[in-house]
Each structure stands twice: as C-alpha cells, then as structure tokens.
Amino acid sequence: MRNFGTLYGFELKKLLGRKMVWIALAVLTAVSVLLPATEVMGSLYVSEDATGQETRVYTHYARNQYARTDPAGLDGRPYDTALIQEALAALGLAQVMTVPAPDGAEMTIQTVRTPAGTADWSMESDVMRRQYWQVLDTAEAVVGAGNVDETLTGDEFYDALARVRTQKYAALGMTAAEMAWWDARSRELETPFPWTGFAEGWHTAVRTAYTVNVLAMLFAAIALAGLWPQERQRRTDALIGCARYGKAPLYAAKFLAGLTVSVGGAAVMLAGMLGACLGLIGPEGFGAAVQQTLTVTYGAPLSIGKLALIAYGLCLAASAVHGAFVMAVSLVTRSGAAAMAVSFGALLLFILVPALPSRWYALGMLWSLLPGILGVAGYLDPRLVRLGGYLTSLQTAPLLWLAMILVLAALAWALHRRVPAR
Amino acid sequence: MELVIDRLSKQFQAKIAVDRVSLRLGPGVTGLLGPNGAGKTTLMRLICGILKPTAGTVAFDGMDAGSEKYRAALGYLPQDFGYYPDFTGRDFLMYMAALKGLSKAEARRRCGQLLEMVGLADVQKKKVKTWSGGMRQRLGIAQALLNDPKLLILDEPTAGLDPRERVRFRELIAALGRDSVVLLSTHIVSDVEHIAGRVLIMGDGQIVHDGAWDAREDLEAFYLAQFGEEGHDA
Numbered sequence: 001m002r003n004f005g006t007l008y009g010f011e012l013k014k015l016l017g018r019k020m021v022w023i024a025l026a027v028l029t030a031v032s033v034l035l036p037a038t039e040v041m042g043s044l045y046v047s048e049d050a051t052g053q054e055t056r057v058y059t060h061y062a063r064n065q066y067a068r069t070d071p072a073g074l075d076g077r078p079y080d081t082a083l084i085q086e087a088l089a090a091l092g093l094a095q096v097m098t099v100p101a102p103d104g105a106e107m108t109i110q111t112v113r114t115p116a117g118t119a120d121w122s123m124e125s126d127v128m129r130r131q132y133w134q135v136l137d138t139a140e141a142v143v144g145a146g147n148v149d150e151t152l153t154g155d156e157f158y159d160a161l162a163r164v165r166t167q168k169y170a171a172l173g174m175t176a177a178e179m180a181w182w183d184a185r186s187r188e189l190e191t192p193f194p195w196t197g198f199a200e201g202w203h204t205a206v207r208t209a210y211t212v213n214v215l216a217m218l219f220a221a222i223a224l225a226g227l228w229p230q231e232r233q234r235r236t237d238a239l240i241g242c243a244r245y246g247k248a249p250l251y252a253a254k255f256l257a258g259l260t261v262s263v264g265g266a267a268v269m270l271a272g273m274l275g276a277c278l279g280l281i282g283p284e285g286f287g288a289a290v291q292q293t294l295t296v297t298y299g300a301p302l303s304i305g306k307l308a309l310i311a312y313g314l315c316l317a318a319s320a321v322h323g324a325f326v327m328a329v330s331l332v333t334r335s336g337a338a339a340m341a342v343s344f345g346a347l348l349l350f351i352l353v354p355a356l357p358s359r360w361y362a363l364g365m366l367w368s369l370l371p372g373i374l375g376v377a378g379y380l381d382p383r384l385v386r387l388g389g390y391l392t393s394l395q396t397a398p399l400l401w402l403a404m405i406l407v408l409a410a411l412a413w414a415l416h417r418r419v420p421a422r
Numbered sequence: 423m424e425l426v427i428d429r430l431s432k433q434f435q436a437k438i439a440v441d442r443v444s445l446r447l448g449p450g451v452t453g454l455l456g457p458n459g460a461g462k463t464t465l466m467r468l469i470c471g472i473l474k475p476t477a478g479t480v481a482f483d484g485m486d487a488g489s490e491k492y493r494a495a496l497g498y499l500p501q502d503f504g505y506y507p508d509f510t511g512r513d514f515l516m517y518m519a520a521l522k523g524l525s526k527a528e529a530r531r532r533c534g535q536l537l538e539m540v541g542l543a544d545v546q547k548k549k550v551k552t553w554s555g556g557m558r559q560r561l562g563i564a565q566a567l568l569n570d571p572k573l574l575i576l577d578e579p580t581a582g583l584d585p586r587e588r589v590r591f592r593e594l595i596a597a598l599g600r601d602s603v604v605l606l607s608t609h610i611v612s613d614v615e616h617i618a619g620r621v622l623i624m625g626d627g628q629i630v631h632d633g634a635w636d637a638r639e640d641l642e643a644f645y646l647a648q649f650g651e652e653g654h655d656a
Contacts, residue, residue, distance in 0.1 A: 006520040010513075017508035234504030239565065242470040243521035244494040250521060 002249045011250075011257035015223065024222040025265050028215045032269040035211055036204045036276040040064045046121045058123035061280075066123055068282045070197030072131040078192040079138070079292070080154035087135035088150060090128065131197070134292075141296045154192055162186075165297050172383055173361050181390050182382060186299040189291070196292060199285025202304040203293045205277040209311035210375035212273055213318050214347065216266035217372060220322040221343035223265060224258045226336035227327055228416070251416055255327060255409055262323025263316050270312050295380045300392075310394055311379060318371035321401045324408040331415045346372060369397050371404070423449050423483060425469070425573055425603050430478035432464055432627075439464040441627035442478070451599035453614030453635070454607040455645055456624035462607045463501055465624065466575050469605065470498045482573050482603070494523055497571030499562050501578045501607075507551035511542055511561055514550055515568065522569040529568075536564040539594075541587075555582045563591060567598070574604045580613055592617055615641040623648055 015021060040061040045054040072090070077083050098106050139148045142161045165186065169179045231237040240246040286305030291297075293304045325346070330339035350372035356364035365385070368378045374397055384390040387399070425447040432440040439461045456462050467473045469480050471487040480487035482495060505514060512533060519529035537543045540560040550558060559582040566574065576595065580588040588610075596617040598604055608614060614621060615635070623631035623645060630648060635641060 003520040003523060003525075006516075006526065010517045010520065013513070014506055014508075017506075231504075234506070235500070235502055236504040236506065238467070238470075238472050238500045239498070239503050239518070240521055241472050242493055242496055242498045243518065244490055244523040244569070245521050246493065247490070 002245055004249055004253055007245065007250055007253035008257055011254045012260060015227070015257055015261050018223075018226075021223045021261070021265075024219055025268060028219050028265070029269050029272045032208075032212055032215060032273040033276045035208050036273060037280055039200070039204055040280050044121075044126070057121045058126070063123050063127060064200065064281060067127045067130070067200065068198050068284055070131070071124065072128050072197070074131055074135070074195050075197030077195045078154075079135075079157075079195050080192040081152075082154075083135055083195060084139055084148070084152055084154065084157065085150065087132040088148070090132045091136065135195070138292060138296055158191055161296065165299055168297055169382060172358060174383065178384050178390065181384065182299040185301075188301050189299070190289075190301070193289050193291055196285045196288035198282060199288035199293050199304050201277045201281040201283050202285055202288065202308050204281055205274055205308040206294065206304060206311050206379075207376060208273055208277070209270075209308070209315050212266065212269050212312075213315050213372070213375070214351070215269055216262070216315065216319040217322045217343065217347050219265040219269070220262040220319060220326045221340045221347075223261050224323055224326040225330050225339035225343065227254060227258050228330050229334055229336040229339070232334065247417065248413075251413055255324075255412070258327045259320050259323045259405075262319045262326075266316055266319030270315055274308075274312065290380065294376065298380045299382060307379060311376075314374065314379075314394070314397055317398050317401050318374065321371040321404050321408075324405045324412075328408040328412040328415075331412045366400075369393060369400055371397075371401055423572060423601075423603060425605075426479075426481050427469070428479045428481075430465070430468055430480060431476045432461075432468055432473060433476045438627050440468060440475075443627075443629055444478075445622070445629065445632070447603050447605065447620075449599065449601060449603055450619045451595060451604045451606055451617045452620045452622060453618030454605055454622045454624065455611065455614060457649060460624040461627040462624050463577055464627075466498075466577050466605065466607060467500075469573075470496060470575055494569065495572040497566040497569060497574045499566040499576045499579050501581070503562050505550045505558060505561070508549060510547050510549055511537065511553070511557075512546040514561060515565060518565040519568050524569065532568055533564075536567055540564045556584060556587065559583055560587070560591075563594075572602050574598060574602050576604065576606045576608075578608055579606065580608065580610060588613070611642045611645060625649065 043059045044057045044063070046057050047054050074083070100106060136148055139152060139157055142157055142164055143152065165182070166179065169182065174182075231240065240250060243250075285293075286303060288304045290302045290304055290307055294307075322343075326339055326343050329342045330336060333339050333342065350370065353367075354373060354375075355377075356367045358364055361383075365381075365383050367373060368381060368383075374393070378393055378397075381393045384392060385396040387396070391399075425445070427443055427445040427447075430440055430443045431438065441461075443465060454462050454465070464473065468475050469487065471480070471493065482492055485492040485495070506517075509517065515533040515536065516529055519533060524532060533546075534543075537546050540563055542557060542560055542564070545553065545557065550561065553561070559579075563576075563579055566576065566579075579595065580591055583591060592613055595604060595606060599617065599619075606614065606618060618635055621631065621633060621635040621641065622629055625648070
C-alpha cells in the first residue's frame with residue numbers, strides 16, 4: 001500500500017543506524033535495571049555497644065530472600081482483629097513516648113518496641129518485625145498513629161476506613177454522584193481483605209514505573225529530536241520532497257517509525273526494570289491488594305500485580321506521546337538541538353510541578369493525567385472523569401493520550417507540509 | 423508531453439528570485455544558463471514542487487506541480503544533495519525507489535540496471551559515506567532516473583565528474599531527451615552547446631533569452647554578450 005511498509009522499514013533503519021540511539025538506550029536501560037537492584041544491594045551494619053565497632057548482620061539480598069519465604073506465615077490471612085493483635089503482640093507495646101498533641105499540649109502514646117542492642121538484631125527477627133510493622137502501618141494509616149493498641153478490632157478498622165475514604169473524597173471536592181459510584185465499587189472489595197506475606201517485587205515494579213516514564217522521555221528526546229531536522233541538514237529533504245510518495249506517505253511512515261522507536265525503547269527499559277524487580281527481589285505476591293501495599297483507602301478491587309502491568313502498559317502509551325511531542329517540536333523549531341532543549345524543559349517542568357493546587361479541580365486533574373506526570377499517586381487518584389459513564393484515571397489516561405498523539409500528528413503534518421525544503 | 427509554466431514568480435522577502443516566467447517545454451533537452459543568483463535553482467525547485475510559488479502555475483501534461491501524479495513523472499537531481507551516511511549505495515537507491523512508487527521487484531531490477539549504468543555496481547554494498555564526490559554525483563543521477571521520468575530536471579548533473587564521465591553522461595542525457603522533457607542547468611556551457619536543442623538564459627529572475635540552438639554556433643560568446651563583464655562565471 002503506497003510502499004508504506006518499505007518506507008517504514010527504511011525510516012526505522014535510519015533511526016536505528018545512529019550510534020547515539022543505541023548508546024542512550026544502553027545507558028538508560030542500565031539505569032532502569034539498577035534502580036530496583038539497589039533495593040537488594042548493600043548490607044545492614046550494627047554498632048557494637050561496647051567497642052563501637054560495626055558488625056555486618058546481613059546483606060539486604062539475603063534478607064530479601066528470607067522475606068520471600070514469609071517467615072511470619074501471614075500469607076492468605078484475613079486482615080482482622082486477630083492479625084492486628086498478633087502484630088502488636090509480636091512487636092510489643094513496650095515503650096511509652098510523650099509527643100506534641102495537635103492542640104499544642106503533650107500526649108502520651110505507646111510505640112512498638114525497637115531493637116535495643118546488637119543482641120536484638122538478626123536477619124530472621126528483622127524480617128519478622130518488618131512483616132508485622134507493615135500490618136500495623138496499614139492500621140495506623142486509617143485510625144491514626146497512637147490509636148493502634150490492644151483495643152483495636154477489625155470491625156473498628158473497616159468502619160474507620162469507610163469514614164476516611166468519604167473524608168478524602170470530600171476533601172478532593174468530589175460530587176455526591178461520584179462518591180456513590182466509589183461506594184458501589186468499594187462494596188466489591190473483599191472484607192476483611194486477605195493479607196499477602198511478600199509482594200515487594202511487584203510493589204517496586206509499580207513504584208519504579210514513573211522512573212521509566214521519565215527515562216523514556218529522555219530517550220525520545222535523544223532519539224527523535226533530529227528525525228526531521230536532519231533531513232534538512234543533510235539536504236535530503238529536496239530529494240524526498242519531490243518524490244511521488246515523499247509527502248503524506250513518507251510523513252506517516254516517518255511518524256510511525258518514530259513512535260516505534262520511542263515505544264520500543266521504553267519497552268526495553270521496562271523489560272529490564274521488571275526483570276530486575278521480579279528476578280532480584282521476587283515475583284511473589286502478584287495478587288496482593290493495592291490497599292495493603294500502596295493506598296489503603298483505594299475504593300475498588302485491584303491487585304498490585306495487575307496495577308504493575310497496567311502501569312507498564314501506560315508507560316508504553318506515554319512513551320508514544322513523548323515521541324509524538326518530540327517529533328512535533330522538532331518540526332516547529334526545525335532544529336534537533338532546540339527540540340531536545342524543549343523536551344528536557346518539559347521534563348523538568350513535570351518533575352518540579354508534580355501537581356497543581358486541588359482548588360483548580362479540572363485543571364489539576366488534567367495535569368495529573370499528563371503522560372509526564374502520571375505516577376503512583378495518579379494511578380489510584382479517586383477523581384473521576386465523566387465520559388458516558390464515569391472513568392477512573394487509569395481508564396481516562398490512555399484515551400487522553402491517544403487524542404494527544406492524534407492532535408500532535410495532525411499539527412506536525414500541518415507544519416511539515418508548509419515547510420519548504422532547503 | 424509538455425511542461426507549461428505560466429507567469430511563475432517567487433519572492434523571498436524583498437528579493438524576487440523568479441519573476442513572471444512563462445514557458446512551454448516539449449520533449450528534448452533544454453539548457454538553462456545564467457549567472458549565479460539569476461534564479462535558475464529557484465526556478466527548478468518551483469518546477470519540482472519543492473518550493474511553493476508566490477504566483478503562477480506549473481503543470482505537466484495537465485497535472486499540477488503539487489500533485490502526486492506530477493511527482494510520479496518527475497526526476498530531479500539537485501545541485502547539492504545529501505545522502506544517508508549509514509546507507510549503502512544500493513540501500514539509498516532502494517529507498518528512493520520506494521519513495522518513487524516502484525514495487526520491490528521493480529526497484530531491485532531498476533537499481534541493478536542503474537548501478538551498472540553509472541558504474542557503481544561493484545561498490546553498491548559499501549556505505550555512501552566512504553564514496554568520492556564523483557561517485558555520489560553518479561548515484562544522484564541514478565536516483566533521478568529510477569522512475570523512468572518523463573520530466574527530468576537536472577541541476578549541475580556533471581559537476582564533480584571527470585572529463586570522460588562527463589562526456590558519457592552528456593550522451594546519456596541527450597538520449598533521455600528523445601522521449602522526455604529534460605531541463606538541464608549547468609555552468610559548463612559546452613555541455614549545453616552539445617546536447618541542448620533549445621537554450622534559456624536567465625538574468626535577475628527573468629528569461630532573457632529563449633531560442634533554439636544550432637550546435638555549430640558559439641554559445642559561450644553569445645552568452646557572454648548577454649551579460650557582458652558580469653557573465654564570466656557562467
């Protein structure tokens with residue numbers, strides 16, 4: 001069909017023939033692998049009380065391997081009174097602390113016991129403590145620090161969770177209809193929700209997806225900024241511009257090749273990162289609820305493994321938008337260096353302004369859905385978009401991005417056809 | 423088979439590069455001469471549809487210069503064209519063939535023929551960046567002929583070629599002119615003298631001479647007479 005496949009192949013060859021593309025991909029993929037790997041790098045050293053000499057207790061890799069065996073046996077347990085009280089008993093409410101109260105006075109709280117000396121430290125006890133701490137952290141996130149004690153029951157926890165959710169929705173300025181939509185979804189949640197013993201690999205995969213998003217933006221800027229300007233610099237634009245398929249068919253082939261390289265680069269980085277997350281940290285816990293691992297107030301059933309796959313899918317989609325953006329800017333500026341500078345500027349802007357004030361409801365929401373912004377917080381943002389029915393951010397983002405790609409492609413085409421060859 | 427140029431003008435800010443040029447070119451080689459800055463290259467780029475005219479039209483057998491059909495009939499060798507450093511000579515021609523609408527099988531056959539014709543068959547698998555200027559120029563000529571163009575626009579086609587190659591390509595251009603419209607711009611007056619049946623001379627964006635040429639006449643002397651002292655660089 002108008003030699004589209006052949007032209008697409010040659011455009012890919014042009015892009016992939018550049019050493020800079022491979023160097024950038026190698027470096028950024030190495031960063032993608034190293035980031036999750038740092039979770040299991042290094043060791044824990046404890047200072048001996050008497051001598052002050054540091055002793056290595058365990059390596060983080062060994063601790064992680066041990067944690068994967070779920071030594072506390074929490075996997076599959078319901079998150080209820082028994083589990084909360086077991087965690088309290090295991091950690092012990094040994095210490096009493098006086099802390100400033102919200103009204104300015106002082107209040108006394110009980111805290112869990114922390115290891116007092118070297119004798120308390122061992123890999124086995126540390127892993128168990130971490131497992132139980134997570135149980136109590138979840139309770140604290142709902143009932144508040146200082147309210148987790150021997151009297152707390154599972155029913156109280158779930159009642160408080162429903163209240164906290166409603167307060168959160170109200171604080172975000174959500175309508176009654178939106179709240180009712182979430183209430184209906186939250187009734188689908190299993191209560192008490194099942195606890196998972198270990199899900200660190202998938203948890204890290206979700207947390208690091210945003211980093212790949214940023215790296216994919218960098219890669220797109222490096223790989224694609226020169227796509228059109230180089231034709232001008234090399235003076236090949238006159239040759240291709242007067243060829244039969246040198247206008248729209250070549251533009252489409254070039255644009256698609258650019259998107260392919262952008263998405264392909266992101267896919268390589270994601271594969272490296274996911275491989276490191278699951279290979280080095282562990283693939284267990286795919287089905288762990290996001291309420292346990294990320295946001296306890298999230299009002300719909302969703303597992304951390306599914307969220308990781310969705311996040312990676314979104315990252316691939318975002319990389320297509322990054323690619324389209326860089327190509328459009330390169331056509332506007334007619335300069336590879338300028339296109340790269342604008343792309344890096346946009347990247348910095350997204351990092352420096354991760355969110356807009358909540359009083360700008362629609363603008364803030366739109367900002368949070370931008371492909372350079374959407375991260376862990378955005379995935380589980382309860383704000384809804386009304387499009388036919390209600391859509392969550394995970395459903396709205398790909399639709400918005402598809403529209404952005406189409407608009408950028410049309411804008412770039414409008415500019416491209418008007419720009420004369422050199 | 424006719425190229426019709428009607429009151430064609432191109433203005434770049436305050437400079438009028440091509441000024442109300444009207445021409446009808448039929449089959450055969452037409453030579454285009456003129457001093458630097460006369461507007462020859464701009465006129466050729468307008469004919470190729472690379473530049474949009476400020477006013478006027480260009481059509482070939484009724485097809486507008488902006489149309490795909492027009493470009494399908496067109497072969498163009500720019501004065502100064504680029505290449506893709508990591509492409510081999512064959513890659514470059516196959517790419518250009520795809521752009522010109524040839525099927526893969528047709529492209530393979532035509533590339534083989536043209537690489538033989540321009541004497542690059544033995545280096546076709548080497549990257550173009552390793553080639554000499556003359557070899558690249560021959561590659562440029564080959565790409566212009568890929569689609570058997572009925573309208574061939576050649577801007578300095580023999581620049582960079584050694585004398586023996588120049589004569590060979592001059593004969594090739596003359597042969598192409600038998601059943602195509604060929605517009606040949608060059609600073610080498612003798613090339614035009616030998617193969618052009620008609621000569622156009624441009625000055626300040628306008629056609630200052632348009633007429634048939636008898637190879638027995640001294641074109642260089644005629645050309646210099648048009649521009650006096652200023653015509654030396656033609």
